[in-house]
Amino acid sequence: MALDFQRKIPASFERVRGNEFGYNAKQVDQFLQRARVALETPKAAIHAVTSADVRGVSFDPVKGGYAAAVVDAALDRLEDAFARRERDELIAAKGEDAWLREIGSLSGILRGRLHRPDGERFRRPSKKKARSYNILDVDNLCYDLIGYLEEDKPLSVDNVRRVVFRCAVGKDGYEETQVDAFLDRVVELMAAID
Known part of the structure; x- marks a missing residue:
């Protein structure tokens, strides 16, 4: 599951033109790094991340930032990955x-x-x-x-x-x-x- 998600998320996102607003690249990168760790090695993660966290995350708008549509699409895939894991963990712990x-x-x-x-x-x-x-x-x-x-x-x-x-x-x-x-x-x- 984690490897599949990694293949779909680029190392860096497309940016908007310098005079247009996009997502703050540093905030996006920090959140995605935290989410990757939580997805790949949940026990080693300092901060737990859930599908609800991914769904609710927001980033400051900045000129020349990451293109929102591209980041949003990546967040959707990330949310789906966490939702599948949450479902699987619940089934494993308490049954279907x-x-x-x-x-x-x-x-x-x-x-x-x-x-x-x-x-x-x-x-x-x-x-x-x-x-x-x-x-x-x-x-x-x-x-x-x-x-x-x-x-x-x-x-x-x-x-x-x-x-x-x-x-x-x-x-x-x-x-x-x-x-x-x-x-x-x-x-x-x-x-x-x-």
Whole structure:
């Protein structure tokens, strides 16, 4: 698993032009080095790294930094590698039934929100002019997720990772942080299943 991941991650990433913003190269390199150690030799790692850590990492924007799309693609592969290891470790420690119970529990929580009525799946921002996500866009993704979870319709975890919603303002949309937190759990589930 670690060797497969290493073959897919370049030693250095493509950079954007000097006047464009990209990810801080030093931060990216430090995080990936820490993640490689945690993936290859978890017992020797000073800092444990999980799939959630990879999913939640962010880097400062700097001029001439690494191209975000290339780094994001590498992080997606890294997250998948950690998710597979976490699944395998849980199965080895507690058995496949424990893994299935965990997946079933998370799936049940997600389905509860997915089956709420249109326009009521997530809360609205409390501030009038706060940025929010277009309700129709989010609800449409929820239908795709129901199809994936309940009707075995194909949906890539990368589609969920890269989804872009049109902007709304205030109560005309869903609160961004709640939708983002929900999608993090969806990605967690999909990465564990696939």
